Amino acid sequence: MNDPGRYTILWVIATLCLALVPQAISMPLPVLIATSLPLLWRVGSEINRWKPLPALVRHGATALVLVTLFVSYGDMSGRRAAVSLLAVMLALKMIECYRIRDARFVVCFSLFLCATQFLFAQGVLMPVYAGTTVILALVTLAQLQRSEAWAYEGTPPAVKASWLSELSFSLRLVALAVPVGLALFVLFPRLASPLWGIPDTTLDSKSGLTDSMSPGSIQSLFMDDSPAFRVEFDGAAPPVSQLYWRGPIFWYFDGTTWEGGIYGVNATAADEPGEGEAGWDYTVQIEPNERNWLFALDYPTSAPEDTTLTMDFQLIRDQPITQLLQYRILSNPNFTDMPELISALRAQALDLPEDSNPRTRQLVRQWRQQTPGDPEFVQRVLDHFNREPFHYSLEAPLLGRNSVDEFLFDTRTGFCEHYASTFAVMMRMAGIPTRIVTGYMGGWYNRFGNYVLVRQSDAHAWTEVWLPGKGWTRVDPTAAVSPLRVQQGSLGALDSPRHLLDYEWMRGLRNRADIVQQRWNDWVVEYGAVRQAQLFAPLGLDKMTPAMLVIVLAIALAVFSAIVFPIVLRIKGPGSKDPVKQAWQKFLKRLEKAGFASSPAKGALEIAEAASLRLPSDSNDINRIAQIYTRIRYAPDPPPIAELRYAVHEFRPNKNAG
């Protein structure tokens, strides 16, 4: 008997489908199919009145779908896999969903599914998705409630509610709930530390720079326009061409791939640059990328919380960045990194695989004889890059075993990692200690938001050579080849657009629009215990304790209730139009047109009596309509409303009679 009514199930499925959208996009194809099939079957069965599937078929389908899920994901420990499991189970639930209880279950868990999506993305469009899902869920729940109330009763409801009026009703409900929801959000005390651990992997895939560099690794980032981080400078900011955001640093080279060095990661900064001389003071808001590097300008004076500052000035976080992270850094550009180089490090910074790149080796030996001084030699190689026909391009051919040889003498076309790698190898061949630095170069200065936006496509690789007296010195061989790369950013240096919509004005527009996301991140995503405590600082309350917050919350809720409750008590529900009354009003209007004005306080039969006197030729019709109206209103077995409507519709009083 607890049947959710025909087509209400379609609302339930619509709610589930909407909640599924972001998850479905990330699903492997077999899982997506496994999720859609049960839903499609249920839609078909609702429309065509198919019989419910026998239990054996349902259990078989469940087993099959679960196997598909496990095979597709392989490892079920990830969050995406777990959410997919939830999604698939809800879809399977639909094939046996014939009762209101089950339908409500699915709607509630659709909302839960919606909440899980925020683990993966908290972009500015997510509230639109969540809001639509909530409204749809409310409409569905309202319909289910109606079905349930009428479940024991055969007679159809006298007041029909259209889905449109239910939609507007839901919208009003949400609108009225927003103030209370916001008050709770702003004032509800946050946890200082999590109750249980946050898993390391939350994102669909790691993004950004990796812990090694081989030809093509940075090039692949070049196609990725997503923001890597945003920087707000407190006070003066360096020019964009000086923004070298230092990331992973590599010491080892095996002929094709550069990797980190033991010295790089495990040692803490031997002597940190003093803060007194700090040049740049800035806050970085880094997008989650599931990696451990924080980025900073040369040279960070100290490490933020839970982060180590290594000997080669990498900032390495203890935990991967799984959520939007904000940190503040002081950088001192006028610092000499390692005036003395210990022999172990020197050996490391000169190490090269034997017997490779003979042609380069030959060339370096020759040049080294001509230019014995280190700075001069560096300049000579850079000049070579600059003068010879080297190209900065995405279409770099693949290189073989003697990659440096091939690049230097044959292909001469490549990206920043080719230049950095070739340059570093040549330096090491010449006996100049060199290491590779990867990170980001430049950024887009957003004037409205007063921040610098650094995208993944700004990824870059350069080198540092150790020069006696000057310590580690940054040398960017790419700048020698393509000065535009440094001046205009990586995209400006390219000859052709990367894809169809890749034009300067588009990129500008997108960079400007990023301010919405930046503000969203700043005000909503990053809102937490610290901000909450400072909430009432302008009022002289510097530090709000949780107890104080609860008191303020209670006051705020009381105030909101005083405003909102009277409004709620006045709103009309869906479909509150009374067809009987409408028909009666229409009847009165027709009488008025014919020359009889009734006072609204009178009863129907009194009106009819008076009207009959005034319009004797129509007295039969008038009395009949009044009869029907009275019977609909008062008789225990009222005639159908349509009868009244029809009678009123047919009623044409004669004007001239009176």
Next chain:
Amino acid sequence: MTQSTAIVEEKSGIGQRFDSWLLERVRRRRGPANLPFTLEYRHIYVLPTSFGVGFGVLLALMVIGGLNFNNNMTLMLGFLLAAIAQLTTLLAYRNLVGIRIEAIIARPVFVDESAGFRVMLRNPEERSRFAVRAVSPESVDCSDLGPQNSGQLELQQIAVRRGWMPMDPFRIENSYPLGLFRAWSVIVPQARCLVYPKPALHPPALPQTGRGDEGAAHQGEGEHFHGLREFQPGDPLRRIAWRTSARHQKLYSRVMEDPREEACELNWYLLGSGDTEEKLSILTAWILRAERSQIPYSLEMPGEALPAELGEEHRDACLKILALHGS
């Protein structure tokens, strides 16, 4: 009524105890409802339904997860849904408050039949009421009430014994708009239903009749209009004079009469000294049969007697005497 079992099952042990506790409280504090009875602020209770409790648990999980992962969007969703749920308590309350119970009427029934108590509701306000339900231990009924409109809810109650059967206390409730919270009011009605004895299945033939019961040619009751009188519970609804009733804002029924010459005498004392209830059953069956056969009949009971007559009014008067015999 098949639904009765479902309703009883709906209540768990605690729910039942709570219900009976509340009922006692209402009885003590408010006493039986004097009609017309308007549902007011202090009569209406709001508590979550089992679905509401489940929803609350889910929201709590959402908020705890959001707090733990410091995920502000999850928190925002959880809080928004909580605020919506809280607003629905108001809407559920508002959907009931101000509804007037104008009358509760029930036609007499025979033992073992189901009595239908009609609860006449009136919505005096300019807004609709949605899916207002009346719930008794045995049955459920639901109705929408348009603006300034009336409606009725019929509650079934099985008649177990003859005589006056008081109506069981019932709830007027709704879980509008989302089914998360149920607003309800307990009504202790004063309404009662007259229960006639159960007609004997195989009664002896009608006494002292020249015609026998094979001549049941005249179907139905007398068709001769006799007069009007004020509507009484038990009067057949088709007899209500609508036009007159509407004019006087009071229900009137037509009284019919169809006199006959032949008559049979139904006498309690002539049935010997059998079981009282059995004798009453036989008399009941006789009355029904005589009525069906259009044979006027008189009734003689200890302390009471009615002259031979025919018609619904007479039948009801006779049956009433039987129903209330010994009480």
